[in-house]
Amino acid sequence: MRHEELDPGHEPGRREIVMITEWHEHIRKAYGSAIGRSRRELITPALIMDLDVVRRNIKFMTERLSTLPARLRPHVKCQKNTELARLQVDAGAIGVCTATVWEAIVMSRAGIKDVLIANQVGGCEKIAALAREAKHGYLTVAVDNPKNARDISAAVQEAGSKLDVLIEVDVGMGRGGVRSAKEAVTLAQHLARLPGLRLRGVQGYEGHCMLEPDQAVRIQKATAAMDFLGTVINSLSAAGFPCEVVSSGGTGTYDITGNNPRVTEIQAGSYVFMDNFHGSLVPGFSKALTVLGTVVIQHGNTIVLDSGRKSIGIDFVLPTMADYPFYQARYFAEEHALFDVDERCGLKLGDTVELVPGYAPTTVNLYDAYHVVEKDVVVDIWPIIPRGPGHGGILAG
Numbered sequence: 001m002r003h004e005e006l007d008p009g010h011e012p013g014r015r016e017i018v019m020i021t022e023w024h025e026h027i028r029k030a031y032g033s034a035i036g037r038s039r040r041e042l043i044t045p046a047l048i049m050d051l052d053v054v055r056r057n058i059k060f061m062t063e064r065l066s067t068l069p070a071r072l073r074p075h076v077k078c079q080k081n082t083e084l085a086r087l088q089v090d091a092g093a094i095g096v097c098t099a100t101v102w103e104a105i106v107m108s109r110a111g112i113k114d115v116l117i118a119n120q121v122g123g124c125e126k127i128a129a130l131a132r133e134a135k136h137g138y139l140t141v142a143v144d145n146p147k148n149a150r151d152i153s154a155a156v157q158e159a160g161s162k163l164d165v166l167i168e169v170d171v172g173m174g175r176g177g178v179r180s181a182k183e184a185v186t187l188a189q190h191l192a193r194l195p196g197l198r199l200r201g202v203q204g205y206e207g208h209c210m211l212e213p214d215q216a217v218r219i220q221k222a223t224a225a226m227d228f229l230g231t232v233i234n235s236l237s238a239a240g241f242p243c244e245v246v247s248s249g250g251t252g253t254y255d256i257t258g259n260n261p262r263v264t265e266i267q268a269g270s271y272v273f274m275d276n277f278h279g280s281l282v283p284g285f286s287k288a289l290t291v292l293g294t295v296v297i298q299h300g301n302t303i304v305l306d307s308g309r310k311s312i313g314i315d316f317v318l319p320t321m322a323d324y325p326f327y328q329a330r331y332f333a334e335e336h337a338l339f340d341v342d343e344r345c346g347l348k349l350g351d352t353v354e355l356v357p358g359y360a361p362t363t364v365n366l367y368d369a370y371h372v373v374e375k376d377v378v379v380d381i382w383p384i385i386p387r388g389p390g391h392g393g394i395l396a397g
């Protein structure tokens with residue numbers, strides 16, 4: 001079931017692209033005065049995307065995966081941006097995956113032809129929005145529960161659409177996913193009786209492995225996770241449900257899980273920006289995302305930047321100053337980042353400095369837009385998909 005087959009008369013995304021374009025224009029106008037400025041001269045805190053580095057990261061991932069059996073379906077929850085998704089698809093990605101239905105709708109309306117919501121969608125209005133969108137774009141959603149599947153089936157019948165589904169399997173993370181092969185088969189049998197839904201395979205996200213700093217242990221854990229997924233795939237196949245799609249992996253395991261011949265696609269996303277957390281796990285990628293801050297307070301050896309945790313993600317690992325990576329922050333308050341420095345630090349009151357996020361996915365969502373930089377100058381403003389349905393006419397259907 002492809003986009004064109006669903007509605008042959010529908011010019012892909014015409015009206016929707018207008019809505020998304022209007023939203024983008026609004027953001028570009030609001031931040032456009034930054035275009036042409038040096039990356040160190042922006043109003044702070046400012047989110048900066050180094051496009052040269054992003055292109056290198058995309059190229060590196062494309063080249064690495066071209067030597068492995070799995071294809072790439074980048075997770076866009078980290079970037080929340082359609083221009084970047086387009087660059088990834090143009091470089092060979094088979095489509096994208098998203099965390100939320102709203103991200104999926106924006107991606108689909110922006111012309112990304114194959115979108116997987118790599119999570120369960122719950123709540124009647126979100127399910128209805130998903131079902132309506134499936135009239136126009138090719139969407140797939142993860143399910144792990146018969147009631148949720150029934151609700152989605154009822155919504156697509158109401159909307160006059162169809163959806164593909166993947167059964168999510170818990171491969172050790174203990175979040176979403178059926179817990180056993182038996183449960184997977186029972187759910188597959190249930191799905192087969194539900195109109196409007198077509199089972200295409202499984203998703204098994206080994207998120208618990210991403211947190212493992214020791215590479216040997218990570219390989220061991222990721223392999224065990226995929227072995228379990230393999231037993232579920234075998235049971236499904238024996239029960240008459242062959243898995244055409246096996247979707248797994250993240251930045252921390254892309255080269256381990258991507259090398260498993262049963263896995264058809266890898267869901268890595270953060271590789272595009274890298275951050276202190278992911279950068280410590282996998283080599284070969286560079287830091288493309290920074291937050292520009294200003295020194296607003298200085299007392300003795302303490303400098304305080306105007307970029308606290310309302311401006312930068314601190315999950316898992318703390319942010320560092322790009323030019324002074326050897327200082328560990330003392331504290332990230334809401335609006336303030338505190339560093340105790342010494343004679344190696346040349347920063348004075350009023351100076352700007354770039355911070356590398358601890359965690360990029362919880363940095364991006366704090367901003368409206370990226371300052372897109374090439375050769376250290378802002379060349380464009382790219383909007384970030386806001387949370388929820390309240391933009392770009394999404395709920396208008």
Ligand SMILES: Cc1ncc(COP(=O)(O)O)c(C=O)c1O
Binds near residue numbers: 251
């Ligand atoms: C379902 C799913 N797939 C893949 C990923 C991998 O993302 P990343 O490459 O950013 O670690 C995540 C991260 O949270 C996820 O939840």
